[in-house]
Amino acid sequence: MRKISLICALLGALGASLIPSVGSASKFEGLARTPPMGWNSWNTFEVNISEALIKETAEAMIANGMRDAGYIFINLDDGWMAPERDDEGNLMAHPERFPSGMKALGDYLHSKGFKFGVYNCAGSETCAGYPGSMGHEFQDALKYAEWGVDYLKYDWCNTGTRDAKEAMTTMSEALWAAKRPVVFSICEWGTSKVWEWGSTVGHLWRTTGDIIDCYDCVQEWSRGWKVILDGQMDLVSGHEGLGVFAGPDGWNDPDMMEVGNPGMTMADNRSLFAMWCVLAAPLIAGNDVRTMSDEVCRILTNKEAIAINQDAMGKQGFRFYKDSTREVWMRALSDGAWAVAVMNPSNESREVSFRWHHADRHLVGEYSIRDVYDMKDLGTTKEMETVSRVLEPHDVMFFRLTPLK
Numbered sequence: 001m002r003k004i005s006l007i008c009a010l011l012g013a014l015g016a017s018l019i020p021s022v023g024s025a026s027k028f029e030g031l032a033r034t035p036p037m038g039w040n041s042w043n044t045f046e047v048n049i050s051e052a053l054i055k056e057t058a059e060a061m062i063a064n065g066m067r068d069a070g071y072i073f074i075n076l077d078d079g080w081m082a083p084e085r086d087d088e089g090n091l092m093a094h095p096e097r098f099p100s101g102m103k104a105l106g107d108y109l110h111s112k113g114f115k116f117g118v119y120n121c122a123g124s125e126t127c128a129g130y131p132g133s134m135g136h137e138f139q140d141a142l143k144y145a146e147w148g149v150d151y152l153k154y155d156w157c158n159t160g161t162r163d164a165k166e167a168m169t170t171m172s173e174a175l176w177a178a179k180r181p182v183v184f185s186i187c188e189w190g191t192s193k194v195w196e197w198g199s200t201v202g203h204l205w206r207t208t209g210d211i212i213d214c215y216d217c218v219q220e221w222s223r224g225w226k227v228i229l230d231g232q233m234d235l236v237s238g239h240e241g242l243g244v245f246a247g248p249d250g251w252n253d254p255d256m257m258e259v260g261n262p263g264m265t266m267a268d269n270r271s272l273f274a275m276w277c278v279l280a281a282p283l284i285a286g287n288d289v290r291t292m293s294d295e296v297c298r299i300l301t302n303k304e305a306i307a308i309n310q311d312a313m314g315k316q317g318f319r320f321y322k323d324s325t326r327e328v329w330m331r332a333l334s335d336g337a338w339a340v341a342v343m344n345p346s347n348e349s350r351e352v353s354f355r356w357h358h359a360d361r362h363l364v365g366e367y368s369i370r371d372v373y374d375m376k377d378l379g380t381t382k383e384m385e386t387v388s389r390v391l392e393p394h395d396v397m398f399f400r401l402t403p404l405k
Contacts (some may be wrong), residue, residue, distance in 0.1 A: 027172050028181040032203035033248045034310040035282045036151070036183055038073025038117065039066070040256045043213070047079025047128050050097040051105060053337045057229030058112050069112055069301040070310065071344030073183070073287060074109055078128040082212050085131050091120075091143055106148035117151030118144065122167040122188075123158030132158060133171065141174035141182075149182060156188040164192040165201075172201035185253065186281075190235065195242050199250030204282050205240060207231060211255035213263030215394055225264075225272045226345070226394070228254045232279055243316030248279060252316065253282050260287030260296035267395035270373065270393045273299050274341045275396040278311035278317035306374045308339045308400060315368040320359060326352045330362060336403040338363065339372075344391035352397070353388035356381040367401035380404065 038332060039057060041049045053198040058074055061067045080102075082092040093102045106116040120140060121132040124298035124380055133140045133154075144152065154171055168186050175182045186198050186205040198205035208231045223231075246252045253325035257276060259269045266400065276283060284301060292300075299305075308331065317331030317339065331339040342354045356363055369387070378384055381401065389397055 004276045006183040021248060021257040027184060027201055028176070029202065029249060031183045031249070032251065034312065035251050035280055036073055036077050036185075036204065037070045037283040037306075037310075038075055038115070038151070039071060039285045040075040040077055040117075040153070042077035042116065042119075043077075043211070043256055043258060043261060044288050046077075049079050050078060051100055054105060055108065056290055058109060058114055061114075062112060064292075064297050064403065065287065065301050066285070066289060066297075069303065071283070071300075072113070072395070073115045073117050073282070075119070075151055075153060077153065078121075078126050078130065078155070079121045080118060081120075081126075081130050083130060085136075086359060089136060089139060091131060091136075091140055095337060100147075102147040104218075110148060115150035116145075116148055117150050117153065117183075119153045119155065121155040121157050121290055122161075122162060122164075122171065123156070123160070125158045127155055127157035134159070134167075137171050137174040141171070141178040144175070144182065145178040145180035149180070151183040151185065153185040153187055156191070159179070164188045164194065165197050168194075168198075169201050173316070187253075190231075195236075195252060199245070199247075201256055203249060204251040204253040206253045206255060207235065208254065210249055211225060211258055213258040213261035213397075214270060215321070217403065225268065229272075229275050229279075240316070240318045243279075243318055246282050246314070246316040246381055248312075248314040254279060256284040256286040258286060260289075262291045265394065266295060267392045269296060269299050270398075271341075271343055271394050271396040273302075273305060274372070274396045275329060275343075277305045278307060278329045278341050280311070280314060280316040280331070283309055302373065302375075304370070304375060304400065308333065320362070321354075325350060326354065328354055328359070330359065332362075333400075338367070338401040340399045342387065342397040342399075342403060344393060344395055351388060351389060352391045353386050356384045363401065366404045368404060370400040370402065372398040372400055 065370045082094050109116045123132040124134050125132045165181045184202040186202040189209050190207045194205040208221040208228050214224040217224040311333045313334045315332045320330045321328040327343045329341045344352045367381045
């Protein structure tokens, strides 16, 4: 233990000489000018991950078009590391699940055109009880750099009385000191109003507790996707909700997507994906991409929806209207265009309609209407003054409106 403590102290001193002091946080700029896209292991596999699974996932994402659609991060969540650090205090790959080690896996993913992401925690242990980074931040960052890590999800379990901003700043500065550009994903669940300071230290930040594959259920630590969606507006006052804090290189993160997971209907899948695109949210898939249906794959790889999510202006959307029969969400896009999602929030099928002139304080002039999921032009807002469709429970109409010159 004395040897470990000495090494940690030396690493801390080295890191302190390379970086600004705590309070003047540094992060690698330009790594997330648009919301990150990729895949994470937790929603489907939790800690039951392995080298073989990750390689199979990578091969599937190449074959099904996800990689070429923009899903370039493959992120290992909790459970990748050995239960204990080595004698020098270093993190190690789990010897049975990842026998080739982390560097070999990172090299493999890079060779396939992906970026490599890992998970850790600001506490003494991760949420699943593996070694956390508290007191080892600079040491761990150097190890990530050695392994070729491109993305770090940093959780908030077992943190005791630590201050969230200070803890996240320390890890951000450790990554900076290690001199390898890493996308830093802050996962402290919104407990300290992270949206007010997250952009100074990270590239994305979780705004709520964990998502789960249901519509509006509430569990001890998890929430259905609609509960989390509503939180993006209801956690703060103002018609833009949390959107006032987001933009290029700093994104609100409503959590990884549940698209394609067992508790989701196809209507849920369509709506969640549309809403995450309107929110300019990170698109991190969380399903088993090796076995997903063609219909789920078409949703996840819809190039027109992805183009809305990745719009260069980086303006987060907002809920324009809400009642028991419909919700209308809107997002301003480059060149004066708008994304509009009209959802049936109820638990029964019903006809849902929306008249464009109801949004005339945002929609000025005439627009062409493009159905994003059907990939069809529907005319103009003058020719089709009202959009109306019978929608299944939780389903959505998703449009791109382009101004006519």
